[in-house]
Amino acid sequence: MIGETMMGAYLRAPMAIPISSQSPSATLRRRRITRTTSCSAKIPIPPLNPKDPFLSKLASVAASSPETLLNRPLNSDTPPFLDIFDSPKLMATPAQVERSVSYNEHRPRRPPPDLPSLLLHGRIVYIGMPLVPAVTELIVAELMYLQYMDPKEPIYIYINSTGTTRDDGETVGMETEGFAIYDAMMQLKNEIHTVAVGAAIGHACLLLSAGTPGKRFMMPHAKAMIQQPRVPSSGLMPASDVLIRAKEVITNRDTLVKLLAKHTGNSEEAVANVMRRPYYMDSTKAKEFGVIDRILWRGQEKIMSDVAPPEEWDKGAGIKVLDGF
Structure with missing residues (x-):
């Protein structure tokens, strides 16, 4: 609903109506529209990573054909919007807080819908940055x-x-940021489907494993990693404060060890x-370790349905089943 409202506000062009021809009811409606528009313009925009591949792909699809995102199937086994994302990659650069200036190098003919509203329309909470206080508050x-x-x-x-932490290991947030999101997830009544679409490192890996059992997914080229918490920079603190x-x-x-053991x-x-040193896991190893339940990749249902049962393999290989044992 929020995505449709924001999209309609973007795509509808304002109509100029002569003042002399306006009736009192039309003037009242115009005031209501102006008040609604001014209120919607004050909606806070969350920080976005301009180099995030998922948001870039989502923005380009929303600019070219937004109806494909708004009219998504309701009864789908795949989490929403993942059918447009083919090859997720591990973040190679530290996440930035600045918003992207343009959605792609070729300017669209019409402005695309607001991405945060589009994600909320799909009931998607996207964690695309390190867990700093501003991100935790939004999530x-x-x-x-x-x-x-x-x-x-x-x-x-x-x-x-x-x-x-950042991808270079520098601490950017307190460990309580990850625990705050985890506690909020545990208090929800809804089912929580977690999907790793790039990197799930440290506390992000904990959030990935904390989803509803059987509803924890990972894209084929995503990475997960668990590591020990880092000591923040002590600077010129006294020795007693460093010890604390x-x-x-x-x-x-x-x-963190207790929670990971509980969910994996x-x-x-x-x-x-395994946490003594950074422990990296691809999708297969993460499934074996218990971080996720299923790897998402296109065509797997068709491939598995085409696989012959063991009896057919035995018959084709000339193996006969002997009874009486």
Whole structure:
């Protein structure tokens, strides 16, 4: 609904009506429209990563044919909007807060719809940046809003984030940012479908594994990684303060190990052992470790349906089944 409203506001051109021909009711309607437009213009725009491949592809499709995104199928086994995204990639550069100036190098003939509204229309919460306070505030607010709109429909969380660090390992946020989103997810009544479309590192990997069992997905070329929390820069702090921070990091590490063990089905000792050093996982290894339940790739249903049963393979190979054993 929000996506349709924003799209309509973008695509409809204002009509000039002579003042002399306006009736009192028309003037009242005009005031209501002006008031609605001014209120919608004050909607805060979340920070977007201009180099994010998922948002770039979504923006180009929304500019060329927005009806394909708004008229999505309701009963689909695939999470919404993923059919337009073929090859997700690990983020190679630190995420930026600045918004993209243009949606693509060729300017569209008409302005595309507002991407945050389009994502909310699909009940999608997109984590495309490191978990800094501004991102955490937005994600928690979107989760609460979607539950308020419909507590029965599922919520889709798409993840392409390096967690509380950048891809070069520098700390950008407190560990509590990831725990705040995790606690908000655990309080929701809705089913939560988590999808890794790029990178799920550190606390982002925890959020990926915290989805509803059986509804945790990963794109074929996505990456997941778990690591120990990093100590923030101590600067010129006294030695006693540095020790206090180190103890807090150890506490956060133990909490992270317990939560990962809970959602992946592994023991705390196994999770702690692999977390001694950064532990990278592709989609196959992440499924084996219990981070996800299913790998999303096109054509897998058709390929699996075309596979012959074991009896047909045995018959084709000339193997006969002997009874009496």
